[in-house]
Amino acid sequence: MSPRLRFVLRRLALTIPVLFVMSVFIFLIIRLVPGDPVRTMLGFRATPANVAQVRAQLHLDDPLWTQYRDWITGVLHGQFGQDFISKAPLGELLAQRIPVTLELTLLSMLLAVAVGVPLGVRAAVGGRWARRLTEGFVVFGISVPDFWLGIMLVLFFSGTMMWLPPSGFISFAEDPGGNLHYMILPVLTLAVAEAAYIVRTTRGSMLGVMGRPFIVYLRAKGTRERSIVYRHALRNAAAPIATVIGIQFGVLLGGAIVVETLFALPGVGRLIVTGINQRNYPVVQAGLLVVATFFILISLITDVVVGFIDPRVSDRGQS
Amino acid sequence: MTMTMASGARRSRSAVAALPRSARIGALILVVLVVVAVLAPLLAPHDPNAIDSSRVLGAPDLGHPFGSDALGRDVLSRTIYAFRTSLAIVFGAVAVASLIALPLGTLAGYFGGWVDQVISRPLDMLLVLPALLLAISLIAIVGPGSLVAALAIALIYLPILARVQRASSLVVSQSGFVEGGRARGWSSAAVLRRHVIPNALGPLLVQAAILAGFAVQIEAALSFLGLGTQPPTASLGLMLSEGRDVLTQAPWVEIFPGLAIAVIVLAFNLLGDGLRRHLDPQGVVS
Numbered sequence: 001m002s003p004r005l006r007f008v009l010r011r012l013a014l015t016i017p018v019l020f021v022m023s024v025f026i027f028l029i030i031r032l033v034p035g036d037p038v039r040t041m042l043g044f045r046a047t048p049a050n051v052a053q054v055r056a057q058l059h060l061d062d063p064l065w066t067q068y069r070d071w072i073t074g075v076l077h078g079q080f081g082q083d084f085i086s087k088a089p090l091g092e093l094l095a096q097r098i099p100v101t102l103e104l105t106l107l108s109m110l111l112a113v114a115v116g117v118p119l120g121v122r123a124a125v126g127g128r129w130a131r132r133l134t135e136g137f138v139v140f141g142i143s144v145p146d147f148w149l150g151i152m153l154v155l156f157f158s159g160t161m162m163w164l165p166p167s168g169f170i171s172f173a174e175d176p177g178g179n180l181h182y183m184i185l186p187v188l189t190l191a192v193a194e195a196a197y198i199v200r201t202t203r204g205s206m207l208g209v210m211g212r213p214f215i216v217y218l219r220a221k222g223t224r225e226r227s228i229v230y231r232h233a234l235r236n237a238a239a240p241i242a243t244v245i246g247i248q249f250g251v252l253l254g255g256a257i258v259v260e261t262l263f264a265l266p267g268v269g270r271l272i273v274t275g276i277n278q279r280n281y282p283v284v285q286a287g288l289l290v291v292a293t294f295f296i297l298i299s300l301i302t303d304v305v306v307g308f309i310d311p312r313v314s315d316r317g318q319s
Numbered sequence: 320m321t322m323t324m325a326s327g328a329r330r331s332r333s334a335v336a337a338l339p340r341s342a343r344i345g346a347l348i349l350v351v352l353v354v355v356a357v358l359a360p361l362l363a364p365h366d367p368n369a370i371d372s373s374r375v376l377g378a379p380d381l382g383h384p385f386g387s388d389a390l391g392r393d394v395l396s397r398t399i400y401a402f403r404t405s406l407a408i409v410f411g412a413v414a415v416a417s418l419i420a421l422p423l424g425t426l427a428g429y430f431g432g433w434v435d436q437v438i439s440r441p442l443d444m445l446l447v448l449p450a451l452l453l454a455i456s457l458i459a460i461v462g463p464g465s466l467v468a469a470l471a472i473a474l475i476y477l478p479i480l481a482r483v484q485r486a487s488s489l490v491v492s493q494s495g496f497v498e499g500g501r502a503r504g505w506s507s508a509a510v511l512r513r514h515v516i517p518n519a520l521g522p523l524l525v526q527a528a529i530l531a532g533f534a535v536q537i538e539a540a541l542s543f544l545g546l547g548t549q550p551p552t553a554s555l556g557l558m559l560s561e562g563r564d565v566l567t568q569a570p571w572v573e574i575f576p577g578l579a580i581a582v583i584v585l586a587f588n589l590l591g592d593g594l595r596r597h598l599d600p601q602g603v604v605s
Contacts, residue, residue: 021447025456029459029460033460033461034460139585142584142588143584143588144577144581144584145536145540145581147543148559148573148580151563151577154566155567155570159570251450254449261543261544273544273545275459288452288455292447292448292452295449296447
């Protein structure tokens with residue numbers, strides 16, 4: 001077995017207990033609500049009969065491990081239970097919501113990488129002005145809260161200029177152009193902070209690589225500076241950049257909750273927030289489970305990608 | 320006695336002077352903010368919750384430099400009081416997380432082996448959810464409120480701070496003077512107290528300063544979603560959520576609390592980055 005394949009398999013094996021612990025944690029959320037969760041869900045006017053009925057419906061009276069087994073078996077078959085208020089099956093609801101969140105986070109990450117990596121490289125190899133400007137951008141991106149930035153963007157692009165809709169959503173299948181139109185501001189809102197982190201890491205990693213002897217050798221050999229920077233140095237600086245992109249993906253999933261609420265996008269994040277406000281625990285659980293699973297899978301993918309970019313990472317696992 | 324005190328004072332003064340300019344600016348801004356928060360009742364020109372129907376969405380003027388909101392409340396006074404709420408939540412959360420992380424991380428790093436496993440594995444489990452989601456899960460269980468928001472932030476930061484303290488205590492534990500302490504027959508407790516903790520504390524402080532900045536953002540985000548501080552208490556996130564409804568008529572209701580958050584985060588970041596160079600030579604803090 002090649003060391004790389006072994007590394008990937010090891011990392012995969014490590015993911016399974018993490019998924020298990022996460023699912024137990026999310027399963028327990030509703031059981032940890034102080035007092036009777038069903039009473040909290042139904043409100044004060046609920047009759048004992050109502051409460052008993054809902055308890056039975058949610059299987060809250062079964063032994064805990066039976067409850068977990070039934071729940072997780074359902075989830076693995078795509079059955080997430082029922083929306084407590086609308087009685088709609090949660091599987092279908094999630095199938096509508098997940099693509100929205102995925103589109104938002106993927107587009108934001110693409111934009112952040114497309115802007116962040118070249119800016120970070122310029123900050124490392126460029127002149128004083130390139131350095132100052134990018135440093136300013138990093139400080140701005142990290143300090144400004146994303147949702148406030150989003151509101152300011154709405155104020156300018158929707159309020160003053162009337163170029164873009166302030167909130168709302170059209171599905172991509174219905175009208176691709178309209179979908180992108182509505183996505184511009186949310187994506188921009190999320191991308192700025194991500195880009196700032198990517199710039200900072202790219203700059204640091206590139207500075208480290210540009211000081212190494214092989215760069216001096218390439219210069220002495222007469223390799224063009226452009227090729228030194230983008231073909232040789234950037235390739236060697238890629239592992240930390242890939243790591244930070246992976247970490248920021250997780251942050252994006254959290255940020256999506258706020259941005260979806262801000263722009264009224266029907267994604268998983270907004271589902272969770274409305275679920276909490278309505279004490280709709282099955283919805284909250286299903287939403288959290290989906291986002292947490294994405295988070296864990298992304299960190300798995302990141303580790304594997306970094307292992308491939310920088311073989312030292314995957315080799316280290318052997319010794 | 321007097322001499323040691325005097326030299327101590329001189330040392331700390333020169334230590335402040337030796338910090339990079341950015342860290343000193345960050346520290347200065349923070350001192351000003353803390354003073355503003357503490358003296359809020361004296362500094363706020365108006366009662367933050369006084370409703371004035373004659374000044375609904377009033378534009379900024381001399382008496383109300385930040386304007387007034389949808390209920391005619393003075394935005395400057397509310398921002399000053401919101402500083403208080405936010406800083407209290409943030410300092411409380413980071414202090415609680417640091418005080419728990421300090422012993423846990425120190426023991427895990429110093430003893431290693433099964434002690435490390437028993438301490439670190441459960442803490443790692445807290446990292447399986449994205450930060451904001453972990454906070455939201457806790458709020459889903461307990462219900463919204465400022466105290467819950469503070470606890471949620473502490474819960475997010477505990478594993479991060481413990482990990483930093485563990486790494487830094489591990490590095491220090493391998494150094495010669497710790498070995499020397501053991502060779503002199505000191506107990507583990509004495510070695511930890513006299514050698515390990517004082518020398519391993521720097522990175523934890525740096526990480527805590529950086530995290531405190533983000534805690535302001537998390538607190539604001541939670542309150543913005545209606546999951547943190549509840550009305551009518553003035554909180555920066557809550558003010559942003561109220562200002563959003565009147566954005567086009569009265570942008571000042573929205574602009575100033577947002578700028579306030581940015582200033583706090585910036586100050587903590589400047590301080591943390593400046594301290595990093597001095598207190599974290601091994602680069603333990605991520």
